[in-house]
Amino acid sequence: GAGVSQSPSNKVTEKGKDVELRCDPISGHTALYWYRQSLGQGLEFLIYFQGNSAPDKSGLPSDRFSAERTGGSVSTLTIQRTQQEDSAVYLCASSLPGLAGGMDEQFFGPGTRLTVL
Amino acid sequence: QKEVEQNSGPLSVPEGAIASLNCTYSDRVSQSFFWYRQYSGKSPELIMSIYSNGDKEDGRFTAQLNKASQYVSLLIRDSQPSDSATYLCAVKTITGGFKTIFGAGTRLFVKA
Numbered sequence: 001g002a003g004v005s006q007s008p009s010n011k012v013t014e015k016g017k018d019v020e021l022r023c024d025p026i027s028g029h030t031a032l033y034w035y036r037q038s039l040g041q042g043l044e045f046l047i048y049f050q051g052n053s054a055p056d057k058s059g060l061p062s063d064r065f066s067a068e069r070t071g072g073s074v075s076t077l078t079i080q081r082t083q084q085e086d087s088a089v090y091l092c093a094s095s096l097p098g099l100a101g102g103m104d105e106q107f108f109g110p111g112t113r114l115t116v117l
Numbered sequence: 118q119k120e121v122e123q124n125s126g127p128l129s130v131p132e133g134a135i136a137s138l139n140c141t142y143s144d145r146v147s148q149s150f151f152w153y154r155q156y157s158g159k160s161p162e163l164i165m166s167i168y169s170n171g172d173k174e175d176g177r178f179t180a181q182l183n184k185a186s187q188y189v190s191l192l193i194r195d196s197q198p199s200d201s202a203t204y205l206c207a208v209k210t211i212t213g214g215f216k217t218i219f220g221a222g223t224r225l226f227v228k229a
Contacts, residue, residue: 033217042221043161043205056216091160104149104209104217108160 002026004109006092012115013082021077021112025094033106034067034077035091043091049075082116089113120144121208123220131228136193138223140206143187149209150182150189155222156202165191196227 005024013019025032034046045059049069060066064082069075079086093106122141130136138152149168153161167173167180167189179192189208193200206220 035219043219045216045218048216050215104215105151105163105166106153106161106207106217108162111160 004092004094004107006090006109006112008112009110010113010115012117014117015084016081018078018080019082019114021079021090021092021114023075023077023092023094023109025073025075025092026107027073029094029096029107030072031095031104031106032069032075033093033095034075035093036088037091037111038088046077046090079114082114084116087114087116119220120210120218121206121220123204123206123223125221125223127224127226129226129228130196132196132198134196134227136196136200136225136227138191138193138204138206138225139188140190140208140220141188142206142208142218144208144210144212145184145187146211147208148211149217150180151207151209151217152178152180152189152191153205153207153219154202155205161205193225196225198227198229201225201227 007022030051032049035043037043047067048056064080067077089111091111093108095104095106120143152165154164155161165180167182173180177194181190203222203224205222207217209217
């Protein structure tokens, strides 16, 4: 696969349930981002992984949200005790940033549409 | 002040005209700037990146960067109805960590 893949493409869950969203980045890309996009809104930054550095979690909206990246590749975003306001499209992107933080052209996956009933 | 600001639009231009999209940013030491296009119901896709002051042209698209004034713009020449989309400006910040911040996007309509 040449691009970023995400699964599932759609997830419908009941309020209070936990969900896991998966992202497979482009092979060799060291940076991985998670974003959230509500209908008609812009991209909301959630979390950023870069190589072996500690992730930047500054965008996570609450402690119900967590993410991990195993082996520097696949990432999982977990939302515990889902709420209706968590309903959105969750987008993952990967990049190969240049030295000193420059460049960072991101390639996006197709997203996971989460609906919390 | 938002870190990356864009006029939400919609911006409406006739087919064949030049569409001009603007973006301002707050982190003066930002080094990398990007324009993404997002069609309704789809994911963003990169169309231009720019790192130095001045203009960068790619086909019908020209990105312009002015670091002193902290703005970046995207010009689309000979606009086509297929250019109708939301255009997202993104800036790689240094202050607060090396992450990329997106603007809310400008909706562009190109009328046939």
